[in-house]
Amino acid sequence: MPAKTGAQYRQGLREAKNNVYIHGERVDDPTTHPSFQNVVESMAGLYDLQHEKPEKMLYTSPTSGDKVGMTFLRPASIDDLVKRREAIQEWAKTSGGMMGRSPDYLNAEVMAMGVANDLFAEDDQMFADNARHYYEYARENDVSLTHTLIHPQVNRQKAQHEQKDANVALHLKEKRSDGIIVDGVRLLATQGGITDEILVFPSTVKPAGELDDPYSLAFVVKNNTPGLKFISRESFDYGKSEWDHPLSSRFEEGDAIVYFDNVFVPWDRVFVCGNSSICNRTFLETNAVVHMSHQVVAKNVVKTEFLLGTVLNLMDSIGIDGFQHVKDKGTEIMLTLETMKSHLFRAEHNAKLDKWGTMTPDFDALNAARNWYPRVYPRMVEILRILGASGLMGIPTEADFQHEELGPIVNRALQAKNLEGYERVQLFRLAWDLTLSSFGSRQMHYEYYFFGDPIKMGMSYFDAFDKEPYKAYVQDFLNQTTSSKPSYAKA
Numbered sequence: 001m002p003a004k005t006g007a008q009y010r011q012g013l014r015e016a017k018n019n020v021y022i023h024g025e026r027v028d029d030p031t032t033h034p035s036f037q038n039v040v041e042s043m044a045g046l047y048d049l050q051h052e053k054p055e056k057m058l059y060t061s062p063t064s065g066d067k068v069g070m071t072f073l074r075p076a077s078i079d080d081l082v083k084r085r086e087a088i089q090e091w092a093k094t095s096g097g098m099m100g101r102s103p104d105y106l107n108a109e110v111m112a113m114g115v116a117n118d119l120f121a122e123d124d125q126m127f128a129d130n131a132r133h134y135y136e137y138a139r140e141n142d143v144s145l146t147h148t149l150i151h152p153q154v155n156r157q158k159a160q161h162e163q164k165d166a167n168v169a170l171h172l173k174e175k176r177s178d179g180i181i182v183d184g185v186r187l188l189a190t191q192g193g194i195t196d197e198i199l200v201f202p203s204t205v206k207p208a209g210e211l212d213d214p215y216s217l218a219f220v221v222k223n224n225t226p227g228l229k230f231i232s233r234e235s236f237d238y239g240k241s242e243w244d245h246p247l248s249s250r251f252e253e254g255d256a257i258v259y260f261d262n263v264f265v266p267w268d269r270v271f272v273c274g275n276s277s278i279c280n281r282t283f284l285e286t287n288a289v290v291h292m293s294h295q296v297v298a299k300n301v302v303k304t305e306f307l308l309g310t311v312l313n314l315m316d317s318i319g320i321d322g323f324q325h326v327k328d329k330g331t332e333i334m335l336t337l338e339t340m341k342s343h344l345f346r347a348e349h350n351a352k353l354d355k356w357g358t359m360t361p362d363f364d365a366l367n368a369a370r371n372w373y374p375r376v377y378p379r380m381v382e383i384l385r386i387l388g389a390s391g392l393m394g395i396p397t398e399a400d401f402q403h404e405e406l407g408p409i410v411n412r413a414l415q416a417k418n419l420e421g422y423e424r425v426q427l428f429r430l431a432w433d434l435t436l437s438s439f440g441s442r443q444m445h446y447e448y449y450f451f452g453d454p455i456k457m458g459m460s461y462f463d464a465f466d467k468e469p470y471k472a473y474v475q476d477f478l479n480q481t482t483s484s485k486p487s488y489a490k491a
């Protein structure tokens with residue numbers, strides 16, 4: 001099947017009758033449910049864009065010859081990497097980078113694991129074949145995916161098997177001739193309510209020991225599989241107009257707790273079955289983390305451009321752009337943008353073919369970017385908040401501007417240097433939705449945590465960093481000094 005259209009995506013969700021719950025109720029149809037319908041439209045827009053810009057968003061499938069989504073591409077050259085990145089950024093631009101889980105994120109993961117699948121064969125060749133077939137299936141059917149990596153937050157000082165209720169987390173319950181039975185809870189599935197299938201994979205940063213083998217799983221099931229439940233958090237799309245809530249009304253992806261109640265997974269959808277050693281190595285040895293990071297950094301360049309554009313318009317609108325500290329704050333965001341672009345350029349232009357023949361970006365560059373961005377995103381949001389000041393609270397709604405008596409008052413009261421009140425409040429409402437709304441706060445939380453705990457990621461980064469050359473450089477420098485050692489110093 002060629003790449004999906006928006007209509008096919010909507011139809012798929014409608015027919016699937018996924019197991020989605022929100023606010024204590026089962027969602028019959030996410031395409032019309034108030035908590036999901038707007039983000040479903042945004043997702044549908046992404047799928048339609050594939051057909052509106054086929055030269056950028058599609059390529060010819062190596063198996064079927066159909067035109068399939070560019071974000072499933074297995075890059076074979078630097079040109080391919082650039083093409084994939086342009087498609088990622090084309091999608092990201094539609095939301096200012098606010099949809100962290102547009103389908104490209106997991107399309108890159110499925111591609112990497114499908115191609116670099118030797119690791120899964122350590123247990124059984126079938127698992128490697130499954131990963132390859134799943135990549136082809138997902139690409140040919142343009143499957144939209146959510147995923148879940150972590151165990152419930154009960155007692156982080158203990159391993160999973162030591163928890164007081166060890167079976168609360170998703171675990172292997174039974175192996176059968178036709179598949180496995182799994183049971184328990186996993187966190188946290190962004191877009192859980194609006195996708196076709198769910199990938200269950202190990203954590204990217206929390207290694208498990210052998211006693212945690214029963215929890216060490218990788219598989220994929222359809223979201224309407226019997227026994228599965230997506231329990232969504234409350235929605236931050238409050239049904240307001242796009243003018244009032246320019247981001248929350250369109251890009252609220254939702255996050256869900258996922259409960260597997262004795263769910264059956266057929267063998268052909270299992271990649272790792274009860275093997276912590278394979279799970280611990282999955283993201284690195286398949287290069288999935290590299291290809292996913294390529295998507296993340298490409299998307300975050302667009303997100304930073306969007307933030308910068310908002311900050312610059314805001315400065316300009318109220319005449320603060322000439323003040324020294326204001327310029328300095330703008331510069332901070334500009335430097336972030338340019339640094340992210342440089343990381344991306346280096347990642348693509350230092351790319352190398354891996355042992356499977358996939359052109360793989362330079363992970364040093366992407367790893368630095370993915371470890372750094374969670375630390376600077378909150379600062380950029382803070383800058384927007386500081387510069388917006390009271391203007392982020394003086395934001396009447398569209399209804400106030402439409403009101404016969406109030407409209408002219410707020411239009412005059414909230415005028416800016418070169419803008420009418422109506423135009424200025426529209427801009428400030430955007431800044432508010434990026435910073436102070438529930439949606440904006442969640443964006444900050446998302447950027448901080450979505451790839452894993454940044455503290456643990458930073459520790460792994462430190463441990464893996466090749467420190468010796470720098471230590472040796474300075475030791476050599478010190479050794480060159482001419483002064484002789486005092487007699488009391490050891491030889």
Ligand SMILES: Cc1cc2nc3c(=O)[nH]c(=O)nc-3n(C[C@H](O)[C@H](O)[C@H](O)COP(=O)(O)OP(=O)(O)OC[C@H]3O[C@@H](n4cnc5c(N)ncnc54)[C@H](O)[C@@H]3O)c2cc1C
Binds near residue numbers: 187191450455456
């Ligand atoms: C908005 C949002 C969307 C997300 N979407 C997804 C998704 O789609 N799919 C998915 O799988 N996951 C998703 N996640 C989850 C994400 O992967 C986790 O938040 C992340 O891995 C951190 O794990 P945790 O939340 O369990 O935090 P914890 O590991 O419980 O950490 C909590 C705090 O305790 C500290 N801490 C915990 N253990 C230690 C330790 N051993 N040593 C030192 N400090 C420690 C941490 O530094 C942190 O400050 C999402 C998270 C957010 C916030």
